Amino acid sequence: xxxxxxxxxxxxxxxxxxxxxxxxxxxxxxxxxxxxxxxxxxxxxxxxxxxxxxxxxxxxxxxxxxxxxxxxxxxxxxxxxxxxxxxxxxxxxxxxxxxxxxxxxxxxxxxxxxxxxxxxxxxxxxxxxxxxxxxxxxxxxxxxxxxxxxxxxxxxxxxxxxxxxxxxxxxxxxxxxxxxxxxxxxxxxxxxxxxxxxxxxxxxxxxxxxxxxxxxxxxxxxxxxxxxxxxxxxxxxxxxxxxxxxxxxxxxxxxxxxxxxxxxxxxxxxxxxxxxxxxxxxxxxxxxxxxxxxxxxxxxxxx
Amino acid sequence: xxxxxxxxxxxxxxxxxxxxxxxxxxxxxxxxxxxxxxxxxxxxxxxxxxxxxxxxxxxxxxxxxxxxxxxxxxxxxxxxxxxxxxxxxxxxxxxxxxxxxxxxxxxxxxxxxxxxxxxxxxxxxxxxxxxxxxxxxxxxxxxxxxxxxxxxxxxxxxxxxxxxxxxxxxxxxxxxxxxxxxxxxxxxxxxxxxx
Numbered sequence: 427x428x429x430x431x432x433x434x435x436x437x438x439x440x441x442x443x444x445x446x447x448x449x450x451x452x453x454x455x456x457x458x459x460x461x462x463x464x465x466x467x468x469x470x471x472x473x474x475x476x477x478x479x480x481x482x483x484x485x486x487x488x489x490x491x492x493x494x495x496x497x498x499x500x501x502x503x504x505x506x507x508x509x510x511x512x513x514x515x516x517x518x519x520x521x522x523x524x525x526x527x528x529x530x531x532x533x534x535x536x537x538x539x540x541x542x543x544x545x546x547x548x549x550x551x552x553x554x555x556x557x558x559x560x561x562x563x564x565x566x567x568x569x570x571x572x573x574x575x576x577x578x579x580x581x582x583x584x585x586x587x588x589x590x591x592x593x594x595x596x597x598x599x600x601x602x603x604x605x606x607x608x609x610x611x612x613x614x615x616x617x618x619x620x621x622x623x624x625x626x627x628x629x630x631x632x633x634x635x636x637x638x639x640x641x642x643x644x645x646x647x648x649x650x651x652x653x654x655x656x657x658x659x660x661x662x663x664x665x666x667x668x669x670x671x672x673x674x675x676x677x678x679x680x681x682x683x684x685x686x687x688x689x690x691x692x693x694x695x696x697x698x699x700x701x702x703x704x705x706x707x708x709x710x711x712x713x714x715x716x717x718x719x720x721x722x723x724x725x726x727x728x729x
Numbered sequence: 730x731x732x733x734x735x736x737x738x739x740x741x742x743x744x745x746x747x748x749x750x751x752x753x754x755x756x757x758x759x760x761x762x763x764x765x766x767x768x769x770x771x772x773x774x775x776x777x778x779x780x781x782x783x784x785x786x787x788x789x790x791x792x793x794x795x796x797x798x799x800x801x802x803x804x805x806x807x808x809x810x811x812x813x814x815x816x817x818x819x820x821x822x823x824x825x826x827x828x829x830x831x832x833x834x835x836x837x838x839x840x841x842x843x844x845x846x847x848x849x850x851x852x853x854x855x856x857x858x859x860x861x862x863x864x865x866x867x868x869x870x871x872x873x874x875x876x877x878x879x880x881x882x883x884x885x886x887x888x889x890x891x892x893x894x895x896x897x898x899x900x901x902x903x904x905x906x907x908x909x910x911x912x913x914x915x916x917x918x919x920x921x922x923x924x
Contacts, residue, residue, distance in 0.1 A: 455899050459873075459880070487906050493855045494875040500762035500776055504754045507783045508747060514788055523745065 449473040743790035858908035866901030
């Protein structure tokens with residue numbers, strides 16, 4: 427019926443099975459489709475008896491088609507499938523399944539509403555919802571100063587403005603990083619590790635036992651003492667020691683040492699170059715500090 | 730399984746009855762596996778698809794439209810899985826697989842049984858020939874001659890007129906026969922060369 431061994435009939439140009447003229451292709455197709463009535467089946471079999479080669483071809487085609495049914499028996503996957511369905515809680519009673527689904531949907535809806543609500547509130551009032559400790563804006567510090575909260579001291583001809591902040595954690599146990607003479611730019615120096623107190627207190631033995639809970643940033647913007655002008659720095663001092671600052675801070679009047687105004691956070695130390703403009707460096711300094719440990723600002727009225 | 734039994738079991742399985750679900754799996758896993766195996770030529774892939782088809786169908790019985798037979802729905806889901814798997818396994822380069830997914834799509838529609846044995850995916854000449862048929866012809870041949878589906882049901886499943894189904898069926902049969910004969914001829918020549 428087709429091109430191949432044992433086929434006595436030439437292939438037809440249109441590719442049809444080359445059945446003998448007595449057996450029309452439509453009859454063979456109808457037979458294979460199972461659509462032949464008794465009369466036409468008889469007609470086909472008579473034709474095949476007269477043409478054994480065609481009969482063989484048809485038999486071979488049927489064998490091939492029957493071969494489609496011969497497949498290996500699959501591994502029984504019943505339990506695997508049931509286990510997978512069970513994991514989806516499909517075998518719970520329907521009301522309970524609906525309850526679980528509704529519960530899940532409810533929890534998801536509440537979570538979604540919470541997140542969306544927080545996002546909206548955050549947008550309307552940025553300070554109302556805070557998921558992480560956010561640094562206080564520098565503007566708040568500036569405002570505290572303009573409200574008169576800024577305390578100006580004059581000591582030895584130096585104007586000292588004081589802004590208080592409370593660090594998130596005491597730094598007593600922290601190892602701060604001190605600067606050496608190579609630090610000439612406002613930056614965080616990691617030169618050598620020393621207890622912060624040694625750096626901040628300089629040579630003043632009275633300040634070595636500070637309580638490191640609350641700190642002040644002291645902006646020294648005055649004039650008069652050339653050493654202070656050269657320092658132009660920012661010091662981290664204990665509130666009750668602020669009055670002693672000029673003495674305590676100046677390590678023997680050494681301008682090089684004084685050139686490193688200091689401010690500490692638990693893991694950083696900002697070093698200002700000698701003679702730096704305090705105003706220019708202050709914002710950067712505060713920003714760095716606030717990104718670090720500062721958690722709460724309050725003006726000097728708390729003192 | 731009569732239609733009445735089927736509908737009763739569907740109601741039970743949809744309500745979470747494990748035994749009803751099990752009855753469906755036991756009834757249909759063999760024919761579904763045979764269908765998918767002949768479609769893709771890979772027992773491992775066929776088995777995965779059988780499992781996935783049952784999971785999808787049995788967990789979505791509440792969406793079942795009882796105007797249709799369960800088997801039709803199951804085979805439709807299985808076919809979708811097959812098409813998706815075929816797309817996932819689609820070769821990057823055309824030269825990787827002769828005929829691409831149309832030719833089986835799972836890596837080895839081989840030109841001969843010898844080549845098929847080398848790749849270990851296609852174990853017999855019939856499967857090799859089958860994988861060389863266009864997917865539509867292959868599926869219609871399988872549904873008609875393996876699953877004994879009537880033409881009308883195949884037309885519904887394939888979403889095509891019955892006349893088109895018949896046309897694919899007749900052409901597919903002839904093409905399959907040609908491919909098998911060609912394969913045998915090739916094997917005979919190989920045997921002659923080696924003996």
